[in-house]
Amino acid sequence: MKQIYVIGIGAGDPGQLTLQAVEALGRTEVFFLLDKGEEKADLAGLRELILRRHATGPHRVVTARDPDRDRAAPSAAYAPAVDDWRRRRADVYERLIAEELPDGGHGAFLVWGDPALYDSTLGILGEVHARGTEDFAWSVVPGVSSVSSLAAKHRVGLNQVGRPVQITTGRRLADQGLPDGVDDVVVMLDARQAFGAFTGQGLHIYWGAYLGTPDEILLAGPLDxxxxxxxxxxxxxxxxxxxxxxxxxxLRRTDEG
Incomplete structure (x- = not known):
């Protein structure tokens, strides 16, 4: 049977790899990488650096073009657009596993951050497996998420004492506002920059971009x-x-805010 690893490789710093991730990299014979175009070539370079350091056994790297995705779809059309993109990505995964990984081989998909948090890889592999065209097993290696990295860089906890924290998307924050009864909200995938609608409401923001990379940017303070x-x-x-x-x-609401 073919074995697939889904390896979380952290938010951008090669030093965030876990020992479990390093071990899985060393066992992998075929790495499947999706090409996201020239704009994100530096991300591909970081993956190559990780492989040079930690893919110690004989291996191949197989690259496929990532299907285009309509990220500007309005909210009503967003779910169908994502479903269509996932189906086309599943077609790519299915072909890679069928054509590039021999029976008994070990292949891997490298996932930014943690595979369990706002990443499609696990769901798509489940869809491919359900099709029944390829017999494979898969296991998951957790990684350091951008959420964990953000909190570490700003030297804050994600929740306040005895209070909940919620993780959501910029699209959902823009459409539905701040969730009731939650004083700490982590926002991801915010192309709309939805935070701008919540100035002057007693909130503190801890913002970060390109976390863990040489281009990292951090800003924080009262959200005015x-x-x-x-x-x-x-x-x-x-x-x-x-x-x-x-x-x-x-976004954090404090008693002082």
Missing amino acids: DALAGRIRAVRAEARARKGWIMDTYL
């Missing part, structure tokens, strides 16, 4: 119009310079 504007400007400049951006932030 001035700081929201600064984050927007810094974010726009960074995105224009690099062609892409990955950022996340924590």
